[in-house]
Amino acid sequence: xxxxxxxxxxxxxxxLTASDLLTAIRDRRRDEERAxxxxxxxxAQWADLHPPESIHDAAVFSIPAGGREHEEPIAGxxxxxxxxxxxxxxxxxxGVSTTAAKKLIGHALELRHRLPRLWAQVYAGRVxxxxxxxxxxxxxxxxxxLTREAAAFVDxxxxxxxxxxxPAQLDRLVAEAIKRYDLAEPDPTADPEDGWLHVDPRxxxxxxxxxxxxxxxxxxxxxxxxxxxxxxRALAHGxxxxxxxxxxxxxxVRRAKALGDLAxxxxxxxLHTQGVTAAESTDTSTDSDTxxxxxxxxxxxxxxxxxxxxxxLDGLSTVFGPTGRLEEGQRLVLLDQIKSWCADTxxxxxxxxVIDLDADLATEAYKVPDRLxxxxxxxxxxxxxxxxxxxxxxxxxxxxxPHDPDAxxxxxxxxxxxxxxxxxxxxxxxxxxxTHSAWRYAMVSAGVFEWTSPHGHRxxxxxxxxxxxxxxxxxxxxRPRRR
Numbered sequence: 001x002x003x004x005x006x007x008x009x010x011x012x013x014x015x016l017t018a019s020d021l022l023t024a025i026r027d028r029r030r031d032e033e034r035a036x037x038x039x040x041x042x043x044a045q046w047a048d049l050h051p052p053e054s055i056h057d058a059a060v061f062s063i064p065a066g067g068r069e070h071e072e073p074i075a076g077x078x079x080x081x082x083x084x085x086x087x088x089x090x091x092x093x094x095g096v097s098t099t100a101a102k103k104l105i106g107h108a109l110e111l112r113h114r115l116p117r118l119w120a121q122v123y124a125g126r127v128x129x130x131x132x133x134x135x136x137x138x139x140x141x142x143x144x145x146l147t148r149e150a151a152a153f154v155d156x157x158x159x160x161x162x163x164x165x166x167p168a169q170l171d172r173l174v175a176e177a178i179k180r181y182d183l184a185e186p187d188p189t190a191d192p193e194d195g196w197l198h199v200d201p202r203x204x205x206x207x208x209x210x211x212x213x214x215x216x217x218x219x220x221x222x223x224x225x226x227x228x229x230x231x232x233r234a235l236a237h238g239x240x241x242x243x244x245x246x247x248x249x250x251x252x253v254r255r256a257k258a259l260g261d262l263a264x265x266x267x268x269x270x271l272h273t274q275g276v277t278a279a280e281s282t283d284t285s286t287d288s289d290t291x292x293x294x295x296x297x298x299x300x301x302x303x304x305x306x307x308x309x310x311x312x313l314d315g316l317s318t319v320f321g322p323t324g325r326l327e328e329g330q331r332l333v334l335l336d337q338i339k340s341w342c343a344d345t346x347x348x349x350x351x352x353x354v355i356d357l358d359a360d361l362a363t364e365a366y367k368v369p370d371r372l373x374x375x376x377x378x379x380x381x382x383x384x385x386x387x388x389x390x391x392x393x394x395x396x397x398x399x400x401x402p403h404d405p406d407a408x409x410x411x412x413x414x415x416x417x418x419x420x421x422x423x424x425x426x427x428x429x430x431x432x433x434x435t436h437s438a439w440r441y442a443m444v445s446a447g448v449f450e451w452t453s454p455h456g457h458r459x460x461x462x463x464x465x466x467x468x469x470x471x472x473x474x475x476x477x478x479r480p481r482r483r
Contacts, residue, residue, distance in 0.1 A: 030125070033129060034125065036128070036129035036130065037122050037123055037125070037129045039094075039104070040107065040108040040111065040122065040132075040133075041108070041123070043104045043107075044105070044112050046086065046090055046105065047080065047082045047086070047105050047108070047109055048080075049086075050082055050083040050086035051080060051081065051083065052082075054083050054086075074087075074102055074105055074106035074109065075106045075107075075109040075110040075113070075114070075136075075140055076110055076114050076139060076145065076148075076151055077145065077146070077148055077151075078114055078148040078151075079106075079113045079114060080109065080113070082105060082109075085433050085436075085437045087101050087105060088101070088385070088433055088439070088453075089453045089455060089457070090104070090105065091387060092387065092453055092459060095466070095468070097387050097389065098385075098387075098388065098430070103133075103137070106136070106140060107132075107133040107136040107137065107140075110136040110140050110151075111132055111133075111136050114139065114146075114148060114151040114152070114155070115132070115135065115136060115139065115154070115155040115159070116155065117155045117156065117159035117160075118132050118135060118136075118158065118159045118162060119132070120159075121160075121162065121163060126163045127159075127162045127163035128163065131162050131163065131170060134167065134170065134171070135154070135158060135162065135170070135174055138171075138174050138175075138178075139151050139154055139174075142178055146178065149181075150178070153177065153180075153181045154174060154177040154178060157173065157180075158170065158174055158177060161173070175201075201222050202222050202223060202224060203221065203222055204219070204220075204221040204222075204223075205219070205220050205221070206220075207219075215333055215334065215337040219259075234258070234262060235255045235258045235262075236255070237258075238254070238255070238257070238258025238259075238262070239251055239254035239258050241258075242254045242257060305327075306326070306327035306393065307324050307326050307327070307333060307338055308324050308325045308378075309321055309323075309324035310324075320335055321335070322334065322335050323335065324338070327381070327391060327393060355371065355374055355375050355378060356375075357375060357378060357379050357446070357447075358446065359375070359420070360419065360420050361375055361419065362417060362418065362419035362420065363418050363419075364408075364417075364418075365418060366405065366418060367418070368397045368418055368423065372420065372423070373397055375420060376392075376397055376420070376424065376425060377392040377393055377395075378392075379446065380392045380424060380425040380447060380463075381425075381463060382395075383395050383425055383426050383427040383430055384424045384425055384426065384441075384449045384461050385426060385430035385434075385461070386451055386459040386461055387466050388427060390427040394427070395425040395426055395427045395428070395431075396426055396427070396428055396431045397425060398423065398424050398425070398426045398431050398434065399416045399418065399422055399423065400416075400422050400423065400424055400441065400442065400443055401415055401422055402415075402416045403415075403416040403417070403418065404416060421443060421446075422443075424443060424449060437454065438453075438454035439451065439452070439453060439454060440452050447462060448461070449461045449462070450469070457470050458470055
């Protein structure tokens with residue numbers, strides 16, 4: 001393989017010099033960046049082929065009743081709208097989710113229409129596509145929204161240097177350019193020194209899709225100064241309390257556990273304090289009148305986790321396997337981790353009966369009963385559209401062959417019964433896509449689905465993921481022309 005990459009004339013593998021290797025790697029990086037730039041051009045052209053006018057029998061461009069296709073604004077002000085359902089097919093051929101394909105098209109349109117200088121730099125090979133897309137992502141989702149003039153100002157500030165600075169410096173440059181552009185009249189009362197802050201950096205984000213093997217998730221936040229100091233003091237106090245109670249864990253671990261304790265108890269503490277205050281201000285009130293009785297307060301928050309473990313009988317005892325599957329995040333979890341979570345006195349554990357995923361369940365009604373719904377959710381795990389990973393528990397249950405509500409009244413056999421073999425989990429978007437577009441699918445065996453796109457591309461989806469079942473693409477696809 002190295003010989004192939006190095007090209008003819010490079011000699012045998014053992015004869016490759018350091019210079020040869022560096023040249024090969026550099027050339028492959030250039031090819032990769034060129035391909036990424038071409039993808040942006042092609043994505044923009046795909047959007048051009050699917051304007052709102054392409055929506056079948058659309059008379060007006062508003063969201064129609066019944067979930068039919070509508071136009072989709074996926075970039076900033078001044079960019080063309082796109083027919084909503086075209087995004088799914090582009091994502092499928094790229095092997096990415098519909099959301100990722102929507103971002104690709106949105107970034108391409110944002111660059112072409114609102115950041116033309118940066119777009120030209122990408123096409124010329126002077127700025128990698130991923131850096132330009134990072135700028136586009138910021139200008140699309142800036143709050144308040146950037147006008148076309150504001151986006152043009154940002155474009156002028158960053159285009160010349162986007163390929164010469166690092167990602168962090170580029171992020172700061174874009175944020176500074178947005179701040180410098182006057183989107184609104186300064187409000188001295190909001191910030192007497194600097195005027196109105198057009199970009200508010202405060203946020204608290206948890207990446208629920210990335211679960212570490214140790215059973216942790218990453219949280220990132222940027223708070224106001226007062227809030228940040230309050231949180232820091234609360235975590236320091238919580239960590240010290242845990243240590244005083246005998247914890248031998250590190251300071252960082254104790255601070256992390258203290259943050260979880262805050263999330264579980266702070267609301268109840270606030271309610272308790274309010275109840276005590278009310279009791280003190282009213283002579284005739286009692287704890288039960290004010291709700292100050294801690295035993296009667298509602299739980300602060302309820303977090304539900306669905307964990308599945310294999311279990312076997314060993315005599316009269318049930319033995320669980322060492323690892324299980326956590327639905328939230330679609331990750332593996334250790335049995336010991338679950339035991340530690342359940343050891344908290346505020347944790348409620350519910351064990352549901354086993355459902356046979358191979359059983360054929362059915363009902364004559366259109367509505368899916370709870371047991372049948374749970375069986376389909378456990379079988380499919382996620383939305384079964386190609387590359388989609390939205391959890392099945394939050395998805396719709398779709399009749400693969402549509403249910404005919406008039407079949408019984410007319411004495412006909414029901415073509416789309418509510419049965420295990422005719423039900424599948426689809427997120428709301430892909431449910432609408434299947435119902436109102438030319439996408440079609442069938443369940444070829446239990447939990448295995450074959451999809452056909454409007455342009456004839458075919459995909460197989462099972463519990464391991466998605467694979468294409470199309471023949472190989474013909475060679476010699478021309479490079480897209482510049483617009």
